[in-house]
Amino acid sequence: MVKKILAVTIILLAIIFIVVILSNSYEEPLEHVMVDSYGQPMIDFELNNTDSKLYSVTSDSGKPKLLNFWTSWCQYCKEEAEHLNEIYSNYKDDLEIVSINLTSSDNKEEAMDFIKKYNFEFPILLDYEGTIASQYRITAIPTNYFVNSDGTIKAITYNLTTSNSKNLIEELIRK
Structure with a gap:
């Protein structure tokens, strides 16, 4: 009987520990991170846009780029959306912005609603x-x-704001 109580107690403590760790791990968004991709060539690709037309993103366009990966259900993506519009408005002549919805992990209708909402x-x-x-x-x-x-690839970030991206974007444009 004591062994069963001890086993149940250990399991409950392990579950509580895991829940606490997971709930705290995403409280604050990650900011600017340099990874092993730094300095590596970007991967060219083609995907359909929202009008089902094939769109190419290539490294040889001669223009710096911001590639934004998101889903409609992601809270930080919602916060980032306003900043992306502002960045586009400020830098559209000098910076190519392409946003990629992870439709394989999202609902297309919700993604389209997200796109419409943030215009x-x-x-x-x-x-x-x-x-x-x-x-x-x-x-x-x-x-x-x-x-x-x-x-x-210059940098990878996980929390894009107008203020924390300004210097990085201006550095990209100056090159």
Whole structure:
């Protein structure tokens, strides 16, 4: 009987420990992170846009890029949406912004509602198969790749705001 009580107590403590760890791990969004992709060439890709037309994203366009990966159910993605519109408004002539919905992990109708709600003016692509998310090793959302005009990856961020991206974007544009 004592062994059963001890076993149940240990299991309950383990469950409580796991719940506490998981609930605290996403309280604050991650900010600016440099990973092993830094300096590597971006991966060119093609996806359908929201009008079902094929859209190409290539490293040889000569323009710096912001690649934004998101889902409609992600709270941080919702917070980021306003900043993306502002960034686009401020830098649309100098920075190519492409937003990729992880449609393989999202509901297309909800994604379309999200797009309509935030009135995005930049290209929105739909990754139905998760192929591009896999190639870019997306493990957290939102994820933002900043790409130099020569097609190399400059930085990856997980919490994009107008203020924390300003210096990075201006550095990309100056190159």
